[in-house]
Amino acid sequence: MDRFDSMRLFVRLVERRSFTAAAADLGLPRSTASEVIRGLEARLGVRLLERTTRHVTPTLDGEDYYRRCVAILSEVEEAESAMRDAEPRGLLRVDAHPLLTRTFILPKLPEFLARHPLLELQIGQGDRLVDLVREGVDCVIRAGQPDDSGMIQRRLGTVAEITVASPAYLAQHGTPTAPDALDGHQMVGFISSRTGDVLPLEFSVGGTLREIMLPSRIRVNNSDTMSDLARLGFGMVQAPRYRFEQDLASGALVEVLPNFPPSPTPLSALYPQNRQLTLRLRIFLDWIGRIFAEAKL
Known part of the structure; x- marks a missing residue:
C-alpha cells in the first residue's frame, strides 16, 4: 500500500472510529488495516491513534496529521480529475429523507448515473441527525434551518x-x-x-x-x-x-x-467545511440543485 492509500485509510479510521468499519469501507481485511497503521506510525515516529476495545480516537499528533491528509488527498483527487477530462468516479455517500428521495431523486437517478458511468452512490435515509465526518458521509440533504457551524450549506430551495x-x-x-x-x-x-x-x-x-x-x-x-x-x-x-x-x-x-x-421550510445540502469540494460531490450538488429548481415544492 503506497503513502496515499495509507493516508486514505488513516482518514477513514479517524472518521469512522473503527478499524472494522474503515477496513470494510475500503475493501480491506481488518488485519491489513492494523498492519498499515502500525507501519505508518513507525515511519512517522509518532502515535496517531488511541485504541480501545470499542473504538479508536486520534491523538493530538493524529488530529494534526488527519487535517493535513484531508487537504493533500483533496488536492490529489482534484488533480487526477483534471487529467481525466473531469469525469467523476468513485463512491459518493449521501443521506436524504426517504420520501424526498423517492419523490424527487430516484426518478432522475437513471439518467444521472448513465451520464456518469464511473460514479457510484450510497444513499442513506432517515429523519435522524447524521455525523458526516464520523459516519463517512459526503453530504446530507435536509429540510429546516441548519445549525451546524462545521458544515457548508448549499440552499436548494424552500418547501411549502x-x-x-x-x-x-x-x-x-x-x-x-x-x-x-x-x-x-x-x-x-x-x-x-x-x-x-x-x-x-x-x-x-x-x-x-x-x-x-x-x-x-x-x-x-x-x-x-x-x-x-x-x-x-x-x-x-x-x-x-x-x-x-x-x-x-x-x-x-x-x-x-x-x-x-x-x-415554508428551507431545503439544503450540507457537507463538511474542512474538506475541499471533490469533483463527484460538486457534480452531484449541481445536479440535485437543478432537480429542486425544476420541482414544484
Missing part, C-alpha cells in the same frame, strides 16, 4: 408546508376557521431530532408566525408514522405539501386552515 387532518377527525372535532378556534383540537406530536421536544404547530397570522402547542395523545419521531397517524384520525399534522399530494387527491386527508399556512 400545510396543515392536514383526516375527514373522520374533522367530523368529530369540527373544522377550525382560524388558529384562535383550535380549542378542543389535538395534534400528532412530532419529536424533534435536534431538541428531543415536541414541535408546536405554526400558523402565519397577519404577517407574523404564531406557534400553538395542542394536546397530543401520541408522539412520534418518524414523519412517515406521523402521517399514518393523521390518516387514522389521531389529530392534525404539518408537513411538506408534496408528502400529502396523493392523500389530498384521494380525500384521505383534508387541508386545514389554508389561509394560515406554516412558514
